[in-house]
Every structure is written in structure tokens, then in C-alpha cells.
Amino acid sequence: MSSTPRQATPASVSAIARGDSLDVSVLPSYGFGTRSLMWWGTVGMCAIEGTAFAFMIVVYFYLRGLSTEWPAGRPAPDLLWGTVNLGVILASAIPNYYCDRAAIAQDLPRVKFMLLLGVLCGVALCAVRWLEFTALNVRWSDGAYGSVVWMLMGLHTFNLVTDVIDTMVLAAVMYKTPLEGKRYVDIAENSGYWVFIVVTWVPIYAVVYWGARF
Amino acid sequence: MTAGRSTPETPDDAPGAAAELDYAWSDPPTLKGWICTVDHKALGRRFIITALLFLFAGGVLGGLMRHQLAHPENKLLGPDAFNQVFSMHGTTMMFLFAVPVMQGVALYLVPLMVGTRNTAFPRMSSCAYWVYLTGGLTLFAGFACNTGADAGWFAYVPLAGPEYGFGKRPDFWNVLVNFTEAMGLMLAVDLSTTILKMRAPGMSLQRMPLFAWATLVSSIMIIFAMPTVMLGANLVQFDRMAGTHFFNAAEGGDPLLWQHMFWYFGHPEVYFIFVPALGFISAIIPTFARRPMFGHTAIVLSLITTGFLSFGLWVHHMYATNVPELGKSFFTAMSFMIAIPTAVQIFCWIATLWLGRTQLKSPLLFVTGFFVTLVIGGLTGVMLGSVPLDLQAHDTQFVVAHLHYVLIGGALFPLFAAIYYWFPKVYGRLLSETLAKWHFWLLFIGFNLTFFPLHVLGLAGMPRRVYTYTADTGWGTLQFVSWVGAMIDDVGMFVFIVNIAYALWRGRKAPNDPWGAGSLEWAASSPPAPYNFVRLPIVASREPLWSPPVDGPRQVIGLSTRHREGLVTTVLDALPDVRYGYPSPSIWPTAAALGVGFWLIWSIFSNKGMLIGLIPPSIAFIAWYWPDKKESQAELELEKRP
Numbered sequence: 092m093s094s095t096p097r098q099a100t101p102a103s104v105s106a107i108a109r110g111d112s113l114d115v116s117v118l119p120s121y122g123f124g125t126r127s128l129m130w131w132g133t134v135g136m137c138a139i140e141g142t143a144f145a146f147m148i149v150v151y152f153y154l155r156g157l158s159t160e161w162p163a164g165r166p167a168p169d170l171l172w173g174t175v176n177l178g179v180i181l182a183s184a185i186p187n188y189y190c191d192r193a194a195i196a197q198d199l200p201r202v203k204f205m206l207l208l209g210v211l212c213g214v215a216l217c218a219v220r221w222l223e224f225t226a227l228n229v230r231w232s233d234g235a236y237g238s239v240v241w242m243l244m245g246l247h248t249f250n251l252v253t254d255v256i257d258t259m260v261l262a263a264v265m266y267k268t269p270l271e272g273k274r275y276v277d278i279a280e281n282s283g284y285w286v287f288i289v290v291t292w293v294p295i296y297a298v299v300y301w302g303a304r305f
Numbered sequence: 306m307t308a309g310r311s312t313p314e315t316p317d318d319a320p321g322a323a324a325e326l327d328y329a330w331s332d333p334p335t336l337k338g339w340i341c342t343v344d345h346k347a348l349g350r351r352f353i354i355t356a357l358l359f360l361f362a363g364g365v366l367g368g369l370m371r372h373q374l375a376h377p378e379n380k381l382l383g384p385d386a387f388n389q390v391f392s393m394h395g396t397t398m399m400f401l402f403a404v405p406v407m408q409g410v411a412l413y414l415v416p417l418m419v420g421t422r423n424t425a426f427p428r429m430s431s432c433a434y435w436v437y438l439t440g441g442l443t444l445f446a447g448f449a450c451n452t453g454a455d456a457g458w459f460a461y462v463p464l465a466g467p468e469y470g471f472g473k474r475p476d477f478w479n480v481l482v483n484f485t486e487a488m489g490l491m492l493a494v495d496l497s498t499t500i501l502k503m504r505a506p507g508m509s510l511q512r513m514p515l516f517a518w519a520t521l522v523s524s525i526m527i528i529f530a531m532p533t534v535m536l537g538a539n540l541v542q543f544d545r546m547a548g549t550h551f552f553n554a555a556e557g558g559d560p561l562l563w564q565h566m567f568w569y570f571g572h573p574e575v576y577f578i579f580v581p582a583l584g585f586i587s588a589i590i591p592t593f594a595r596r597p598m599f600g601h602t603a604i605v606l607s608l609i610t611t612g613f614l615s616f617g618l619w620v621h622h623m624y625a626t627n628v629p630e631l632g633k634s635f636f637t638a639m640s641f642m643i644a645i646p647t648a649v650q651i652f653c654w655i656a657t658l659w660l661g662r663t664q665l666k667s668p669l670l671f672v673t674g675f676f677v678t679l680v681i682g683g684l685t686g687v688m689l690g691s692v693p694l695d696l697q698a699h700d701t702q703f704v705v706a707h708l709h710y711v712l713i714g715g716a717l718f719p720l721f722a723a724i725y726y727w728f729p730k731v732y733g734r735l736l737s738e739t740l741a742k743w744h745f746w747l748l749f750i751g752f753n754l755t756f757f758p759l760h761v762l763g764l765a766g767m768p769r770r771v772y773t774y775t776a777d778t779g780w781g782t783l784q785f786v787s788w789v790g791a792m793i794d795d796v797g798m799f800v801f802i803v804n805i806a807y808a809l810w811r812g813r814k815a816p817n818d819p820w821g822a823g824s825l826e827w828a829a830s831s832p833p834a835p836y837n838f839v840r841l842p843i844v845a846s847r848e849p850l851w852s853p854p855v856d857g858p859r860q861v862i863g864l865s866t867r868h869r870e871g872l873v874t875t876v877l878d879a880l881p882d883v884r885y886g887y888p889s890p891s892i893w894p895t896a897a898a899l900g901v902g903f904w905l906i907w908s909i910f911s912n913k914g915m916l917i918g919l920i921p922p923s924i925a926f927i928a929w930y931w932p933d934k935k936e937s938q939a940e941l942e943l944e945k946r947p
Contacts (some may be wrong), residue, residue, distance in 0.1 A: 105880040116863030119947035122883040135494035142532040235557030238549035
């Protein structure tokens with residue numbers, strides 16, 4: 092079973108049949124993408140959080156559908172900081188992409204540099220997010236509209252801050268010795284999770300900032 | 306410690322390999338070893354035992370209700386105590402017993418069944434257990450202080466909201482949901498990854514055991530269902546603590562929104578309790594029919610269909626609200642449709658039993674109890690799926706009867722079947738068949754005597770969740786019959802405990818495969834060694850022990866015996882792909898779970914706690930990940946780049 096063509100696809104090397112046994116000692120001790128268990132764990136995490144985000148958007152439109160005035164007696168959130176955030180978060184996908192590439196190439200100096208850029212982007216995003224909260228023009232206790240807007244923002248911020256801390260921890264780990272190869276898989280998966288943060292901001296931005304205008 | 310791959314690799318030195326594996330995989334017999342363990346078997350056992358203790362606690366609460374209602378105008382429980390007792394009973398049974406026990410059994414069995422050494426994320430299994438225990442104890446600590454949940458197991462707003470939710474009672478319920486759903490989600494990701502990526506070489510999806518399919522389907526359902534109730538419970542909590550208005554109609558919110566959020570989870574929940582039970586039955590029937598399952602593929606497709614359809618039923622809990630008529634028709638159709646995949650499975654099981662040489666041992670006896678009970682519960686379910694009938698029976702004892710037939714028939718009977726079936730594997734001892742039969746008949750008769758009369762009482766107009774009634778209603782006689790049934794159930798459960806205790810004390814030793822079953826867990830010793838298999842098996846059929854590989858390799862070599870190493874395989878064909886260094890035991894998952902507990906409990910009492918309380922669990926999570934120098938060194942010795 093070591094020489095079927097299908098087996099050659101995922102594994103760069105294949106297990107070797109020896110009598111009634113299959114010797115797997117030649118196989119790599121880690122792999123990237125779907126070969127890694129961490130990839131599956133991250134996908135599970137994104138599915139869980141994605142469900143929560145999606146449901147929160149449903150809640151927004153459910154409450155909007157019940158309301159005669161939306162946003163109820165308040166101006167819509169100022170567009171400036173939310174849109175700046177959209178720009179910065181989309182731009183952060185670029186160093187994130189190169190971080191992922193560098194991790195797969197196991198290029199330590201480049202990984203360190205890209206992680207540093209990632210942390211800077213993350214900190215900048217947190218700062219802009221703070222300004223966003225000041226420009227929502229509503230408090231969470233100002234009726235159901237305010238509650239749902241703050242909750243959508245809060246959910247995304249919670250994930251954003253979590254991943255910025257994760258990125259910081261990973262950056263610190265990359266300075267440790269000895270460094271196992273599997274840590275590069277963690278970097279690649281962290282990049283995957285950052286893509287989730289970026290992608291989910293687009294609909295949340297659209298809902299929070301434009302759902303109050305149309 | 307030297308490089309692991311220099312250790313035995315040839316097939317003829319298994320004893321040496323076993324000794325080394327034992328050293329690498331055993332936990333030290335100390336308190337620290339016990340707390341830090343990441344062994345899926347130890348944690349699975351712990352989940353099951355804890356869940357059974359919650360079953361007994363929930364059973365006592367149920368018994369209290371039966372005592373109270375056994376006579377008209379009984380004074381045992383007042384209305385406030387009764388509210389807490391029925392809410393705690395439902396919450397305990399659904400959140401602290403039914404879901405965790407199913408996941409606990411899967412945690413124990415899945416790695417053995419798919420032929421691997423541990424789950425994909427063993428430290429997450431450990432964290433999940435401690436989160437679960439902390440949550441359960443928190444809920445009961447609240448109850449002990451007269452702060453038990455009192456707004457039903459679904460905690461409807463506004464009853465549980467800031468306007469009417471008394472003291473901190475609903476807050477304890479809300480944080481319990483966070484605890485149990487975090488636990489459920491962690492295990493769901495852990496188990497589904499294990500099933501998809503860690504199956505023994507050759508165990509393609511077509512050859513995967515039906516129980517593993519059932520676990521995979523229920524895990525994916527959990528991933529898409531549990532976040533909504535967790536989110537919803539937090540929204541209620543924010544309404545209560547922070548002054549938001551999600552459910553406050555006066556401020557643009559909507560109380561019905563909670564019902565949607567709860568039942569969007571709540572109905573699939575019934576199915577992610579029921580689907581693993583279907584998996585138990587599909588594992589047990591072929592063994593006692595002495596033949597492979599008839600319609601294996603049809604069963605797999607039915608499980609997947611059940612998973613999908615279960616997300617389209619939630620509104621049938623809300624027929625008595627103002628949802629649109631068209632919506633009600635859709636949900637009625639869906640409620641009827643889900644009977645189809647269940648019926649397909651029942652026909653496949655009957656065909657398997659019909660075509661086989663059936664041996665009516667205790668596990669199969671409980672399966673027959675499932676058939677009878679579930680069919681009755683299913684039929685009343687179809688009745689309640691219809692809007693006009695539901696409106697008549699809504700909030701009556703008829704619904705209480707229906708849900709107990711479905712849940713006890715659909716989950717508890719299969720669970721007991723599973724316990725009788727796998728107990729010899731888990732503890733290496735045989736249970737008494739005679740006591741098992743006593744247990745079955747007492748439970749079966751007692752259960753029907755307890756709950757069948759409630760159908761009649763419901764149709765006669767007796768509402769549910771009333772703490773007493775007057776004698777002139779004429780409900781007293783049937784309520785007394787129901788009480789007698791509950792007492793018989795209690796005797797049945799006592800027999801069960803005696804059976805377990807006697808088997809553990811001086812039960813006959815179980816061989817590896819006492820039932821002559823065909824799946825991989827029976828290839829391991831009874832009880833299994835900490836590493837499960839000396840050599841990971843290779844699979845060439847759906848029943849690997851009945852039809853082992855004829856030619857070609859039968860076992861895997863080349864994995865380290867001195868370190869915790871396993872094998873990752875491909876999703877569809879289970880071809881060997883990557884070696885995997887398992888994480889070692891650690892105190893940090895436990896610390897993280899306790900940190901989460903600290904945070905959630907603090908958040909009940911203080912808004913500051915919601916934010917600052919996050920710091921301790923965050924530190925624990927980082928420490929959990931932080932590499933250990935020695936382990937990194939060992940990992941490097943085994944490392945091979947992709």
C-alpha cells in the first residue's frame with residue numbers, strides 16, 4: 092500500500108511495506124495545511140466563531156425588521172474610523188500572506204520580521220478600533236440598536252485582541268531555542284486565523300456602518 | 306533519553322516495544338499525575354462517571370417532583386422550590402448529563418475504534434473535563450444557596466431577564482451554558498479531527514465504524530449549534546448586568562428572539578444526544594446478530610441526513626407563538642421528514658437482526674427497550690409536529706411524556722446498552738447478566754408506568770410545571786401510578802449500581818473480545834494499555850477483527866516507542882501521511898479551566914469581572930502553549946521536515 096499513486100499526493104515520502112508491517116519512520120514529523128492537525132483545529136475554531144458572527148448579524152436584521160426607525164433616533168456611526176479599519180485590516184493581509192509563505196519555507200528571519208509587522212498591524216487595528224467605539228454615536232444601553240451594534244463590534248474586537256496576543260506569543264516563541272519545525276506550522280495556522288479575522292470584518296463593517304444607512 | 310526511532314522497529318520484538326510504550330504513556334500514580342493526565346481513556350471514564358453522578362442528582366430532583374405530585378395539594382415542595390427543582394432537573398439532565406455522557410463515551414471509544422493512541426488534542430480533552438466539572442459544581446453550589454435556576458431548562462425571557470429574573474438565579478444558569486457549551490465545543494473539535502485525520506491506515510471513510518460516523522455527525526452538529534445558545538445566554542446576561550436591551554420589547558428588543566436562539570440550538574441538541582445513541586446501537590447489533598450491518602451506507606447517509614434536518618425543526622417548539630403560518634407549515638413538514646432517516650436505520654437494524662443469528666445478551670436487550678420506547682416517543686413526536694394538535698397539547702403533561710419517551714428511549718436505553726457492552730473493555734470485568742436483566746425489566750416497566758399516564762393526564766388538560774393540583778381534577782390516581790413507576794425505576798437503578806460495584810469488586814475477568822465483536826477496540830487488551838495498541842493496526846474491511854488484511858501489511862512500525870508518537874492519515878483513504886508527536890500531560894489545561902471558572906463566576910457579580918477576570922485564564926492558556934525546553938529537545942530528535 093506504499094506505492095499507490097494516490098498516496099504520493101499528500102506525502103512527499105511514503106511509508107514502506109516490510110513483511111507484514113508498514114514502516115512509517117520515513118514520514119515527516121509535521122506537515123502544513125490540511126496535513127496538520129492544527130489546521131483542522133483552527134478550521135473548527137473558525138466554524139464556531141463564524142457561526143456566532145453569522146447569528147449576531149441575523150440578530151441585527153431581526154431587530155431591524157421589528158423596528159420602525161433604524162437607528163432609533165440616533166445618527167448612524169461615523170464612517171471614518173470604521174473605513175480606516177477596513178483599509179488597515181485588508182492591508183494587514185499582505186504581511187500575513189508573506190508570513191504564511193515564510194513559515195512554510197521555514198525561513199526564520201523572514202518569519203520573525205513578518206510576525207513583527209503582523210503585531211504592529213494588530214496594535215494599530217486595536218487603536219483604530221478604540222476610536223471606532225468613540226464614533227458609534229450610540230451606547231449599548233441606548234435601546235436594542237445600540238446593544239446589537241456594540242455586540243457585533245465587541246465580538247470582532249474580542250477575536251482581534253485574542254489573535255494579536257497570539258501573534259505576540261508566537262513571535263516570542265520564535266526567539267526561543269531549540270525551535271522545533273512544528274512551530275512553523277503554528278505560525279502558518281495563526282496566519283490562517285488572521286485571514287478569518289480579516290474576512291469576517293468585511294460583513295461586520297458592512298452591517299454596522301451601512302446597515303444603519305440603508 | 307535517546308532518539309525514539311532507534312527503538313524497536315521489527316515486528317518480532319513486541320514485548321520490548323510494549324515495555325517502552327508503557328513507560329512513555331503511563332501517568333505517574335500521584336495526585337499530580339491524576340490531575341494532569343491527557344489519556345483519553347482516563348478522561349473519558351471521568352466524563353462518564355461525573356455525568357452519571359449528575360444523572361443521579363437529576364434523578365433525585367425528578368423523584369422529588371413525583372413525590373410532590375403523587376397526591377393532590379401535597380405540601381412537600383412549595384411553588385418556589387418546585388420551580389427550582391424542575392428547572393434544575395431539566396438543566397442537569399440536558400446540559401450536565403446527556404450531552405457530556407455521549408461525548409465522554411466517544412472520547413473513550415473513538416481513538417480505540419479508529420486505531421490510534423489518543424485524540425488529536427489531548428490537552429483540550431483535559432481542559433474540557435475541568436471546565437465541565439467546574440460548571441456543574443457552580444450550578445449546584447448556587448442551588449444549595451437557594452439560587453438554583455428557576456425559569457425552566459430553557460430559561461425563557463422575560464422570566465429570566467432583568468425584569469423578572471429573581472436575584473442571581475438566571476445568572477447561574479447563563480454561566481452554566483458557557484461552561485457546558487465550551488466543554489462540548491472543545492470535545493467536538495477534538496473528536497472530529499481525530500476521526501478525520503487519525504484513523505488507522507486503510508480505514509477509509511467507507512470502512513469507518515458507524516459509531517465513529519455518528520460521533521463525527523454529532524460533533525459537526527455541535528460546532529454549528531452550540532455557539533448560538535452560548536451567544537444567546539451571554540446576551541441575556543448583558544441585558545441583566547450591563548443594561549443592554551436585546552430582549553426588552555419596550556426598547557426595541559424582542560423576547561421571542563431568545564426562543565429562536567435557544568431552540569435553534571435546543572432542537573439539534575436532542576439530536577446530538579440521539580445520534581451518538583444511534584451509533585451505540587449500530588455498534589451493538591452486528592455483534593449480537595453475528596453478521597455485518599445490513600445497509601451500512603444507508604445508515605451513514607441517514608445519520609448525515611438526520612444531522613442536516615435537525616437544524617430545520619426548531620420552530621416546532623414555538624407553534625404557540627406568533628410565527629408566520631407559512632413558517633409553521635414548513636417546520637411541520639420538516640418535523641415529519643426527519644422520521645424518514647430514523648426509519649431507514651430502524652429497518653436496517655431489523656434486517657440485520659433478521660438475517661443474523663441473534664443472541665439476546667443484555668446490551669441487545671436494552672436495544673429492544675430502545676426500539677419500543679422510541680417508537681412510542683416518535684409517534685407522539687409526529688403528533689406534536691402538527692400545529693393544531695400541538696396547540697392543544699402545548700405546555701401539558703403530554704409533552705412531558707413525549708420528551709421523556711424520546712430522551713429516555715432514544716438516549717438512556719442505548720446508553721445502558723453501551724455500558725453493558727463496553728464495560729468489560731473499560732474495566733476488564735464482566736457484569737452479571739442476571740442483574741442486567743433485572744435492571745432492564747425494572748427500568749422498562751418502571752419507566753412506562755411513570756410516563757405513560759402523563760399522556761393521558763396531558764390530554765385531560767393537566768398543565769406541566771404546576772407544583773400541585775386539587776383533588777377534584779381527578780388527576781391524583783394517575784399521578785400516584787406515575788409515582789409508583791418512579792419508585793420501581795429507583796429500584797432498577799439500585800440494581801445497576803450493585804451490578805457495577807460487584808463486578809468491580811469480584812467480577813469475572815474479561816477477555817479482550819468477550820462478545821466476539823468485529824471493531825478495533827476489541828483488539829486492545831481489557832482494560833486497554835495507556836498506549837492502546839503496541840503496534841497501530843492496519844485495516845482492510847469494515848469489521849477488522851472479523852476480516853483482517855489477507856495479504857499486505859497488518860501493523861504499523863517505525864513510530865517511536867520512547868516518546869508519545871502517533872500517526873496522521875489522509876481524510877478519505879486513511880493513507881499514512883505524517884508522524885505526530887502528542888503533547889505531554891500538563892497542569893495548564895486544568896489551570897486554564899479553573900481560570901475560566903474564576904472569570905465566569907466573577908462575571909455573575911461584577912461587570913469589572915467580565916473584563917479583568919479574563920486575565921488569569923489568558924495567562925494559563927499562554928503557559929499551556931509555551932514550549933518546554935526538554936520536550937522541544939526530544940521532539941527535535943524525532944523531527945523530519947516535510
